[in-house]
Amino acid sequence: MDTAGGDNWRRRTRSAQACPGARADESGVLRCLNVGNTEGDHDMEEDSGLFKQKPRAPRYNLLREVGRGTYGVVYEAVARRSGATVAVKKLRCDAPENVELALQEFWALTSLEKRHENVVQLEECVLQRNGMAQKMSHGNKRSKQYLRLVETSLKGERVLSPPEEPCYLWFVMEFCEGGDLNQFILSRRPDPQTNSSFMLQLTSAVAFLHENNIVHRDLKPDNILISEKSGSPVLKVADFGLSKVCAGLGNTSEGKEGEDKSKNVNLNKYWLSSACGSDFFMAPEVWEGHYTAKADIFALGIIIWAMLERITFIDAESKRELLGTYVRQGADIVPVGEALLENPKMVLNIPLKRRSCMSDKVRKLLQDMLAVNPQDRPDAFELQARMDHVMYAT
Structure with a gap:
């Protein structure tokens, strides 16, 4: 079953207005993360629910906070042995x-057997209680702590620990020094070559995720990071907190969530029911709570359209200028998906701006990606092939 619960899981960005054109250090939080034996639990044992651990030097030193969201904090950190810079996301459970x-x-990133240049890489995940830590491994039935986490998620009630015993999950990932797609695009002059490269990278990443039975469900510029280690910008799709791993959950046109009929999944026939995501990037069918992986294609269309024409709005809560396409209704701006749900016959004005360099082939591709009927949208593999053809043919 897709257990995420409706509107409670939607990441709201609706309080916004059209755009006309790190917190302070927490000395009590920025500290060393002590990680135990990465090969197993040989140096750990449970005693009345508490971890014991042999003393050892911290493996990561947290340097500074680089991001904060509703559910966690992200730090820049250094691995003591290699000196490599990493990102460490701390989530309080x-x-x-x-x-x-x-x-x-955790499930989405650990389900990937291969790496992809445009998907953020998880190095390890660590479970911490009372200052001690234990490496997480997928499906580790020997770890009572891991099983309690799963039980907490399934039952929807606290079973891991009382409030006075905080539990954290730490995700150690590759560090992306270029910020997110919003920051990168809006801090630079328009560059058609960069735009073309980003479109190819984005479609490649989504095709890879769908090939591996992962529906992201929250694609937006905030969740697309930039690495410049190679000298040219490389996109990294990140933040899989709302993702759905669909492997082994059915492969028929009538397939419903929870059916265990086949390990091979046709994501475009696998129905999800939780209305989750961020308003300005949600497909019409997501607003109704009945959708497939084609919702990721719609979100990608919104991102690419906004990136090419630099369409932005001001988020009312963060006061940040964000990339995002919308429909004007009087003095209000309305997410494209919501507007199409209300008026399925509405024709999107692509390109939106009069002075646009958008080619006819890209315009047609965006129209198909943003089709109100998900059956009229290309799937991730068709999209990748068409994007390659459009970019390399021009």
Whole structure:
């Protein structure tokens, strides 16, 4: 079953207005992360629910906070042995919804047997209680702590520890020094070559995720990071807290969530029911709570359209200028998906701006990606092939 619960899981960005054109250090939080034996639990044992651990030097030193969201904090850190810079995301597992977000990200990233240049790489995940830590491994039935996390998520109630015993999951990932797609695009002059490269990278990443039976469900510029280690910008799709791993859950046109009929999944026939995501990037069918992986294609269309024409809005809560396409209704701006749900016959004005360099082939591709009927949208593999053809043919 897709257990995420409706509107409670939607990441709201609706309080916004059209755009006309790190927190302070926490000395009590920025500290060394002590990680135990990465090969197993040989140096750990449970005693009345508490961890014991042999003393050892911390493996990571947290340097500074680089991001903060509703469910966690992200730090820049250094691995003591190699000196490599990494990103460390700290998620407090003090409520079932937080646990579910953390586990969904963990399951998605650990289900990937191969790496992809445009998907953020998880180095390891660590479970911490009372200052001690234990490496997480997928499906580790010997770890009572891991099983309690799963039970917390499934039951929707706290079973891991009382409030006075905080539990955290730490995700150690590759560090992306270029910020997110919003920051990168809006801090630079328009560059058609970069735009073309980003479109190819994005479609490649989504095709890879769908090939591996992962529906992201929250694609947006905030969740697309930039690495510049190679000298040219490389996109990294990140933040899999709302993702759905669909492997082994059915492969028929009538397939419903929870059916265990086949290990091979046709994501475009696998129906999800939780209305989750961020308003400005949600497909019409997501608003109704009945959708497939084609919702990721719609979100990608919104991202690419906004990136090419630099369409932005101001988020009312963060006051940040964000990339995102919308429909004007009087003085209000309305997410494209919501507007199409209300008026399925509405024709999207692509390109939106009069002085646009958008080619006819890209315009047609965007129209198909943003089709109100998901059956009229290309799937991730068709999209990748068409994007390659469009980019390399021009």
